[in-house]
Amino acid sequence: MKISIQINEGPYQHQASDTAYQFAKAAIAKGHEIFRVFFYHDGVDNASRFTIPPQDDRNVVNNWASLDIKNAEGEPELVVCVAAALRRGMLDEGEAGKNGIDGNNIHPAFRISGLGQLIEAGIQSDRLVVFGD
Amino acid sequence: MLHTVNKSSFERNSLKSCLNAIDDTSVILLIEDGVISAANNENSSMLAGLATEGRVFALQEDVDARGISSKVADNIKLVDYAGFVDLVEEYGTTVSWV
Amino acid sequence: MSTKKFMYLNRRAPYGSVYALESLEVVLIAAAFDQDVSLSFIDDGVYQLVEGQNPEGIGMKNFSKTFHALGDYDINQFYVSAESLEERGLSLDDLMPLVWEDEDDDWAEKPSIKVVSNVELTKILSEQDVCLSF
Numbered sequence: 001m002k003i004s005i006q007i008n009e010g011p012y013q014h015q016a017s018d019t020a021y022q023f024a025k026a027a028i029a030k031g032h033e034i035f036r037v038f039f040y041h042d043g044v045d046n047a048s049r050f051t052i053p054p055q056d057d058r059n060v061v062n063n064w065a066s067l068d069i070k071n072a073e074g075e076p077e078l079v080v081c082v083a084a085a086l087r088r089g090m091l092d093e094g095e096a097g098k099n100g101i102d103g104n105n106i107h108p109a110f111r112i113s114g115l116g117q118l119i120e121a122g123i124q125s126d127r128l129v130v131f132g133d
Numbered sequence: 134m135l136h137t138v139n140k141s142s143f144e145r146n147s148l149k150s151c152l153n154a155i156d157d158t159s160v161i162l163l164i165e166d167g168v169i170s171a172a173n174n175e176n177s178s179m180l181a182g183l184a185t186e187g188r189v190f191a192l193q194e195d196v197d198a199r200g201i202s203s204k205v206a207d208n209i210k211l212v213d214y215a216g217f218v219d220l221v222e223e224y225g226t227t228v229s230w231v
Numbered sequence: 232m233s234t235k236k237f238m239y240l241n242r243r244a245p246y247g248s249v250y251a252l253e254s255l256e257v258v259l260i261a262a263a264f265d266q267d268v269s270l271s272f273i274d275d276g277v278y279q280l281v282e283g284q285n286p287e288g289i290g291m292k293n294f295s296k297t298f299h300a301l302g303d304y305d306i307n308q309f310y311v312s313a314e315s316l317e318e319r320g321l322s323l324d325d326l327m328p329l330v331w332e333d334e335d336d337d338w339a340e341k342p343s344i345k346v347v348s349n350v351e352l353t354k355i356l357s358e359q360d361v362c363l364s365f
Contacts, residue, residue, distance in 0.1 A: 001222055006363065008231065008250075015165045016231075019139075022194070026214035032222075041253055041365075083256060115260040122361040123235055123266065127221050129137075130364045132231035134357060150242065150274055153314065153349040156357045228240065228356065229364040 002035045003027050004121035008132030010045030011060035017046050020131040021063050034069050036077045036121040044085040049107035065109035078110040079117050135224035139165035142176045147230040163191040172204040184208035235360040236267045241276035246286055251279045252294050254365035262304035269308040277315045280326045302331030307343040314349055
């Protein structure tokens with residue numbers, strides 16, 4: 001089965017991202033395909049490559065990266081909503097350049113794209129599951 | 134349909150709203166703080182009927198995390214994350230009462 | 232692409248959190264995809280449709296006006312919970328008069344908002360393929 005996931009909350013503040021990760025891991029272990037994980041609202045903060053959790057805590061961002069969710073072209077299917085990301089200061093190299101900002105913080109396992117990717121995930125997947133607060 | 138509820142019924146009205154919108158063939162999965170509604174407490178009656186019909190599930194890991202595994206009400210079925218995936222597969226559209 | 236039934240489930244009041252605004256942003260994008268789009272407003276979500284919002288004093292944009300544009304994109308299935316309205320001392324008269332023009336009926340202007348009971352809402356929800364919660 002093709003499953004997509006929408007995540008509405010950032011790491012650590014809420015359990016949403018952790019639950020979604022455990023769910024995705026279990027789905028992959030059962031042989032399902034995670035078509036796309038779409039990060040929306042504060043969920044975009046899950047894509048920061050600058051998080052430094054204490055050593056005895058889980059690393060939410062690295063957990064997501066470890067699932068290695070990619071499409072047939074090898075692009076990441078951990079997708080960060082561009083509108084929500086720009087609002088919250090989450091930028092990849094392209095967006096930083098376009099907006100004249102001298103830094104970027106998106107982890108390479110993620111990519112920034114438009115909201116259409118969420119709708120498309122709903123169309124293309126057998127199931128779409130939302131995790132939020 | 135699979136309805137997920139991730140809020141305690143003592144804090145938010147998510148479970149109540151879910152119960153207002155659930156049809157006869159759908160099931161509820163309690164996750165995160167939603168599992169507080171799986172424990173025997175003053176709000177247990179909200180789910181008692183559906184639980185008797187075998188239509189209420191709770192995520193074992195969230196129950197264990199909160200130390201309430203000995204308090205889970207009769208007829209509420211515990212599933213792990215793999216069981217969560219199975220429910221998503223079996224029951225079609227998932228509605229999250231976040 | 233196949234057509235699916237998408238439900239946007241709105242249960243939060245506007246302004247206090249960003250969910251209402253960002254839900255509307257998804258719906259605007261959804262208009263470009265040829266899918267069957269419904270919106271439901273339950274619990275405090277009904278406040279998103281209240282007429283006369285003025286967030287000027289809190290320094291935010293009045294995005295409620297955007298709801299008026301959705302009819303032009305064939306997004307005209309707004310289901311509002313009757314019970315949620317009643318609990319909050321609200322009625323249909325307190326909501327924005329959202330309309331759409333029916334091209335199959337000589338472009339007659341028709342209301343987009345339908346106030347529905349829990350029973351009707353349950354049935355509508357059970358027909359959906361995808362439910363996005365905000």
